[in-house]
Every structure is written in structure tokens, then in C-alpha cells.
Amino acid sequence: MRRFIGRERELRVLDTALERVREAVDSPKPGQCILIRGRRRVGKSSLVEEFLRRAEVPSLFFTAAGGSEEDELTELLDAVATSTLPERALFSEEAPTQWNAAFRLLAETLPDDAPSVVVIDEVPYLMHRIDAFEGMLQRAWDRLLSRKPVLLLLIGSDLSMMEALNSYDRPFHQRGREMVVGPLNPADIGDMLDLDPASAFDAALVTGGLPLVCAEWRPGATLWEFLRESLENPISALLVSAERSLAAEFPPQAMSREVLRAIGTGERTFTNIARAAGGIAHTTLTRATDVLTQKRVVAAELPLSQKPSKERRYRVADPYLRFWLAFLDPHMAEVERMRGDLVLNRIRERWPSWRGRAVEPLVRDSLARLLPDGELPAAPAIGGYWTRSNDVEIDIVGADRGPVAKRLLFLGSVKWLETSPFDSHDLAALHKHRAALTDEPVPLIAVSRSGFSCSGLQGTYGPEELLGAWRGRASTPPG
Structure with missing residues (x-):
């Protein structure tokens, strides 16, 4: 079946x-x-x-x-x-x-x-x-x-x-x-829906690998065909699954719901989340984020480097819920009055930038399953690095442990655009950010949806290689 x-x-x-x-x-x-x-x-x-x-x-x-x-x-x-x-x-x-x-x-x-x-x-x-x-x-x-x-x-x-x-x-x-038991992984989704590797990752970001949502995606249909059909049906699994899950875990009056909405709309720091959630008190926000992280709904992450940092950032852990909170939840009234076309246009406008950040955790998970590969060693910890002002931000950091590493194993950048390959300008930016993080010649890698037009990288990965990391593996192994 x-x-x-x-x-x-x-x-x-x-x-x-x-x-x-x-x-x-x-x-x-x-x-x-x-x-x-x-x-x-x-x-x-x-x-x-x-x-x-x-x-x-x-x-x-x-x-x-x-x-x-x-x-x-x-x-x-x-x-x-x-x-x-x-x-x-x-x-x-x-x-x-x-x-x-x-x-x-x-x-x-x-x-x-x-x-x-x-x-x-x-x-x-x-x-x-x-x-x-x-x-x-x-x-x-x-x-x-x-x-x-x-x-x-x-x-x-x-x-x-x-x-x-x-x-x-x-x-x-x-x-x-x-x-x-985890959601269906990107390779499972690609097989189930007859999608090429890049489209399989898009589907993973939208459906989260939830079988009920995937079951409504016609095999071979494009992302935009699936979204249009789902938005035309007010009881589609894409629209209703998140609300049903949240209702079972968080009562409507719970402050955790407001905090989750703030994180889902893109706020990542404690201060900005508090402001977006209506200026709630520090203790109330702490309690809400603790509940969300304990239930694995939200991930609280620190920069991965050789120095301790307190710059914690929050993200919605489940890709489907992240998509629903960003694009669907705020505009359910439009869907209900049969104006899903407005919602679809809004998704089209924001999709490239939203996807570029949303795909990063999935890329890191893929690399964790892929390595070692002959070019790079296995990395016990794979995360990202950022500063408070975001003047230095590195998408991929592989290290011997986290969040405070003894040794950095590789640094990398993710460029997930439809037609723009990873080029010499992207490589120069990665070199600059490496210099701001470490004086060591840590190997540099890149992940690109649309190929590479430069040399000088110790590892390059596209959708095909990343998808291959999931082949023959259960979605989540038994403990």
C-alpha cells in the first residue's frame, strides 16, 4: 500500500x-x-x-x-x-x-x-x-x-x-x-509521489513527510499543482492536520500557541518572539518555550563553534508545521471564502527566500547520514553558526562535538535557488565568514540546488547526493 x-x-x-x-x-x-x-x-x-x-x-x-x-x-x-x-x-x-x-x-x-x-x-x-x-x-x-x-x-x-x-x-x-516512528523521509516521499530529487525536498518541506498529507499529492504533480488543489479544498489534509495536532496538544488559550505562532512566522530570538507574541513577560515566555521544546515542537539551538555562545535561536522543528504557520494559518479566512488563489500567490512570492532557510536543517540531516564519503569525515555534530548581529552566518558547521567544539571538521554554505548555481561570489563570502570564525584552514563545502560554477571546494552536494543519503534507511531508527 x-x-x-x-x-x-x-x-x-x-x-x-x-x-x-x-x-x-x-x-x-x-x-x-x-x-x-x-x-x-x-x-x-x-x-x-x-x-x-x-x-x-x-x-x-x-x-x-x-x-x-x-x-x-x-x-x-x-x-x-x-x-x-x-x-x-x-x-x-x-x-x-x-x-x-x-x-x-x-x-x-x-x-x-x-x-x-x-x-x-x-x-x-x-x-x-x-x-x-x-x-x-x-x-x-x-x-x-x-x-x-x-x-x-x-x-x-x-x-x-x-x-x-x-x-x-x-x-x-x-x-x-x-x-x-518518524515522518516519511525525502527519498520515501520522492518514491511515493514520483518526484525528481529537488522536487522531493520541496515536497518534504511542505508535507513534512506526513502520510495523510502526502496521500493527497497526486503522483507526478508539481508543488504548485498540489498547493492549488489543496487550497481549493477547505478540508484538505494540508490545511487541517496542523490545527488538529495543535488542538490535541495545546488548548486554544495556552500561551504556547501564541509563542509557536511567533516562531512560525519567522521570529527566532527570545526578544523578538516576546515582542511578536504580544510583549509577554520573560517568565511566561520561558515557560512556553520550555513546553514547546520538551514536546519537540520547537528546536532551541546554539551556534556551533569552538567558543561558548548564548545566542540561542528557535525554530519550528516539524517542516510541515513550519510551512503551515508561515503561509496557511494567518490566512485561513481567505481559504474559507474560496480565495485560495490569494494564498497561493503569497506563497509564490515568498517561497524562494523561505525555502532557502527552511531547507537548511534538512540539508544538515542529510549530510549527517551521508558522511563519511571519501572527501569528508563523519561529523558527530552538524549545525550552523551565527553572531547576534548576523554579520557572520555559516549554514553548515561540522565538528567533533557541539555546541562547543574542540575541533571544526568542515564549514559550508547552502544555496537552494532554482536557476542560480553556487559561484565564485558565494565562495568568497564563505571564505570571509571562515576567517571570522577561525584561523585554521578548515575544509569548505557547498550545497546547491542548481549546480556549481566555481572550484576550490573540498565537497559539493546537490539534491541527488543528499537524497541518496536517505536510501535504504528507516525514517527514524528504533531506539
């Missing part, structure tokens, strides 16, 4: 875990548990549903909804009734009113001599709303579930809470292995 392009490795991880359960059926504790986390709408649930379809073993798929304990148990009862567990009738006979009893009954419904799969989706809702849920889950796993040949999959979109579930000071620590 098209939406599972790029998920082969994740499916193999799940297949291997189920096979381990199958091989250990006669052991005292054959059960296996995997904690699956990833941002909303990256396809975690769809991935697991596809795994269950292929596995063809008895299974239960329960999704928490954030309701009361009573409501959640009612939903669990319904999920068990429609599951393929062999003894599912036990649940309807007893109808448990507490989670301890529900886990006990669940264990009794599982087969003893063959593997099964139990999926609990949106686990953070249960962690947040039900007292001592983690402790009850731990006891149920240790005493009951792990003694059955079951693969328990715990899924969650709140990244910080899912990480906390397995942390050393929590009841469920070391009971499960972690797997991160």
Missing part, C-alpha cells in the same frame, strides 16, 4: 519481536513489549494496523480517548468484544470497573500456546487521566502479561511522556524497548 512506503525497517522490527515471542512460547516469560512514539499523524497507528494485517495472529487494538476511567474501560470492553482474542467473551461477562481487574481479565483472554498482540494506543492519555496507571501497568506486566506469549505495543504521540514512561525513576522502566 502506498502509505507504507519507507516503513520496511519498522515492520521488520515488529516482525522480529513477534518471532521472539513465538520462539519463547514455552519459557516462563515469553512476553515482549515495545514503546512506540512519534509525533501526531506520522502514521504510527497505521503502521501497527498494517503489521497486524500481515501477522495474522489474535490481536486487540485499543485506543484511549482521554476520557474518565469509566469511559476508557467502556471503550476497552468494546475493543475486546471486536478483537480476535480467543477468550474475549470473558470481558463482557465480568465488565471490569477498575484497571487492575481489566488487566487481569485481559491476561486471561490471551492464548497460552500461541503468540498474540495487544496494542494500547494514546497511552499518554491514560498516564495523565488515571491515577497510578503506570504502577498498575507495571504490576500487570510483571505478574500476568509478560508470562503470556504476547507482544504488547504501547503507542503515544506525546514524546516527552512516552520517554518518561521508560525512564529510570518510573514504574515501567526497562520493561519495554523503544521505537521511534
